[in-house]
Amino acid sequence: xxxxxxxxxxxxxxxxxxxxxxxxxxxxxxxxxxxxxxxxxxxxxxxxxxxxxxxxxxxxxxxxxxxxxxxxxxxxxxxxxxxxxxxxxxxxxxxxxxxxxxxxxxxxxxxxxxxxxxxxxxxxxxxxxxxxxxxxxxxxxxxxxxxxxxxxxxxxxxxxxxxxxxxxxxxxxxxxxxxxxxxxxxxxxxxxxxxxxxxxxxxxxxxxxxxxxxxxxxxxxxxxxxxxxxxxxxxxxxxxxxxxxxxxxxxxxxxxxxxxxxxxxxxxxxxxxxxxxxxxxxxxxxxxxxxxxxxxxxxxxxxxxxxxxxxxxxxxxxxxxxxxxxxxxxxxxxxxxxxxxxxxxxxxxxxxxxxxxxxxxxxxxxxxxxxxxxxxxxxxxxxxxxxxxxxxxxxxxx
Numbered sequence: 001x002x003x004x005x006x007x008x009x010x011x012x013x014x015x016x017x018x019x020x021x022x023x024x025x026x027x028x029x030x031x032x033x034x035x036x037x038x039x040x041x042x043x044x045x046x047x048x049x050x051x052x053x054x055x056x057x058x059x060x061x062x063x064x065x066x067x068x069x070x071x072x073x074x075x076x077x078x079x080x081x082x083x084x085x086x087x088x089x090x091x092x093x094x095x096x097x098x099x100x101x102x103x104x105x106x107x108x109x110x111x112x113x114x115x116x117x118x119x120x121x122x123x124x125x126x127x128x129x130x131x132x133x134x135x136x137x138x139x140x141x142x143x144x145x146x147x148x149x150x151x152x153x154x155x156x157x158x159x160x161x162x163x164x165x166x167x168x169x170x171x172x173x174x175x176x177x178x179x180x181x182x183x184x185x186x187x188x189x190x191x192x193x194x195x196x197x198x199x200x201x202x203x204x205x206x207x208x209x210x211x212x213x214x215x216x217x218x219x220x221x222x223x224x225x226x227x228x229x230x231x232x233x234x235x236x237x238x239x240x241x242x243x244x245x246x247x248x249x250x251x252x253x254x255x256x257x258x259x260x261x262x263x264x265x266x267x268x269x270x271x272x273x274x275x276x277x278x279x280x281x282x283x284x285x286x287x288x289x290x291x292x293x294x295x296x297x298x299x300x301x302x303x304x305x306x307x308x309x310x311x312x313x314x315x316x317x318x319x320x321x322x323x324x325x326x327x328x329x330x331x332x333x334x335x336x337x338x339x340x341x342x343x344x345x346x347x348x349x350x351x352x353x354x355x356x357x358x359x360x361x362x363x364x365x366x367x368x369x370x371x372x373x374x375x376x377x378x379x380x381x382x383x384x385x386x387x388x389x390x391x392x393x394x395x396x397x398x
Contacts, residue, residue, distance in 0.1 A: 004368060006317040009181045009188070010358045012250040018242035030235025031215075034242040041248050042192060045160075046167045048175070050195040052208055053241060054234045057156045057178035057191035061089035064152045064174045064193065066207050066230055067200050070095045074123040079109045080326040081344040082128045086154045087325055095123065096334065099326040101341040105282045106130065110343070111139040118147050127172075128154040132184075132290025133283050134163030137171040144172075152176070155194075159185055160255060161290035168290075169194045179244055184254055184292060184358070187244035190236050207231040257358050258291035264362065265294045265354065268369040276376055294354050295321070296372070301349035303379060308352055310375045316368055319353050 022034055035053050042051040054060045070076070072094030078087055080099040087097045098117050103110045107130045114125060125144050127135040135153075144151045151172030155161075158168040159177055169175030174197075179190035193208075195201055205215040211231030216222045236244075247254065266280060273280050279297035283289050298304040304320070311318045324344045325331060354368055 001315045003315040004317060004355050004360075004364050005357070006319050006353070006355050007182045008357045008359065009186060011246075012254060012358065013246045014249070015243045015246040018246050019239055022238040022242040025238075028238050030237055030241075032238040032241070034238050034245050035236070038241050038245050038248060039192075041245070042177075042194075045251075046170055046194065048167075048170050048194045048196055049198055050201045050204070052193045052195070052204055052234075053236050053244075054191040054193055054208070055236045055240075056085075056189055057154070057176050057180070058085040058089065059232075059234045060176035060191045060193040061085055061152070061154065062092065062232070063204060063207055063234060064176065065090045065093045065095070067174065067204055068124055068150055068152070070123055073121060075119060075121045076124045076126055077114055077117050077122060078126040078325075079128050079344070080324045080341045081107060081130070081322050081347065082154065082325065083156070083322065084325065084328075084330075086126055086128055090124070090126075091334070096121075097325070097331075097336065098122070099331075099336070099341055101343050102130070102347065104343050104347070106133050106135075106284065106287075107347060108133065108135040109140070111136040111143070113340075114140060115143050118143070118149070122147065122149050124150045124152055126152050126154055128156075129158035129161060129168050131281060131295070132158040132161040132168070132292035133281070134158065134161060134168050134287045134289075137163050137166075141171055150174075153194075156180075156183070156191075157292040158290045159183070160251065161292075162288040164286050165288075170196060173197045173200065179247075184258055184290060185244070185247045185251060187236070187240040187247065190240050190244055203229065208234045254358055255291060258356075261356060261360050261365065262289075262291045262294055264365055265369070268365070269296070269372075272373055272376070292356075294356050296352045296354065297347065298350045298352065304350050304352050306379050307372065307375055310378070311368075311371055314371050314375075316371050317355060320348075321351050321353055322348060324348050 039051040070093035074095040075098050076090045076095050077098045081102045100113050101110050109127045153172045153175040155169040155175045156178035161168045175194035177192040179187045181188050206229045211229045212225050213228050214225040217225035277299050326341050
């Protein structure tokens with residue numbers, strides 16, 4: 001039986017041709033012609049002031065922390081339901097994360113809880129557009145503006161997604177993108193910093209160039225370059241940028257494929273989910289999603305775990321997602337109290353992500369859908385606790 005992977009990177013066009021061009025050009029290191037092409041394309045399509053490619057979304061977040069002059073004692077408001085990079089980038093500069101719960105519908109930062117978490121030490125709010133469905137950015141930006149603090153959007157999931165007709169990543173002072181192999185548009189490992197405030201652009205170029213004014217030197221603005229600020233090596237190679245540019249050129253084809261996959265799952269599961277009390281992804285009318293992922297939200301953790309195990313036994317790789325960061329060992333080390341994140345704790349134990357990648361065929365999707373429905377019948381016929389006990393016995397753990 002052939003395994004259906006959770007994710008599978010795909011070539012969509014001229015990736016290999018462009019890589020050969022980059023190597024033959026004699027400039028395979030960062031900030032060459034393909035990097036510039038990617039940046040210009042994203043600036044035009046997303047409507048942001050400046051885009052700087054980075055080696056990862058994590059690096060883009062670390063650049064954002066440097067640009068905001070984050071230092072020990074500062075606080076950042078961030079959802080507990082997110083990837084650790086969102087938090088790590090700011091903790092590295094000495095900031096304390098203040099965790100906020102998520103909405104039960106979109107699984108995004110609950111904007112209704114943000115205002116009461118702001119203190120004189122709050123330096124930034126970090127909304128995460130989960131699954132490429134936009135957070136309530138009008139409310140979040142309004143709260144931030146009133147308090148005089150910055151918004152940095154973690155848009156790792158949301159490239160080409162929109163909120164009220166405006167591209168995700170274009171609302172805050174900065175936004176960050178991921179081009180990891182699990183993302184819609186990929187170069188294996190990569191990212192970008194989206195800059196929406198002109199005052200940040202020049203310093204961002206310096207930070208990205210190891211704290212030097214090298215970019216100004218190459219533009220002829222200075223006659224030599226030197227160390228002028230904090231920074232690090234955040235530039236991806238031209239080989240990665242070449243691969244990425246081919247993917248960006250094919251963005252409409254990629255998004256069309258992923259839209260088909262998402263809607264196919266939605267249609268196939270609609271009636272079953274209602275009967276089984278399993279929740280499907282929710283997309284508000286104000287949002288145009290990026291079609292990044294598809295999940296099932298089960299009534300209980302035991303049911304989710306049983307489904308995950310049985311699907312894997314059938315060669316279907318489904319996965320859970322984020323564990324609550326406010327309950328993590330690192331949070332305890334930082335002395336962070338658990339806080340009020342009940343929705344995060346509930347959702348984390350019940351969510352199951354299904355295989356989702358650009359070349360996922362309809363026949364494989366039908367196999368996934370059929371396996372989920374048949375497995376659900378089997379689980380209902382055999383109590384979950386009894387199932388786990390029999391599994392433990394079979395594995396010698398009873």
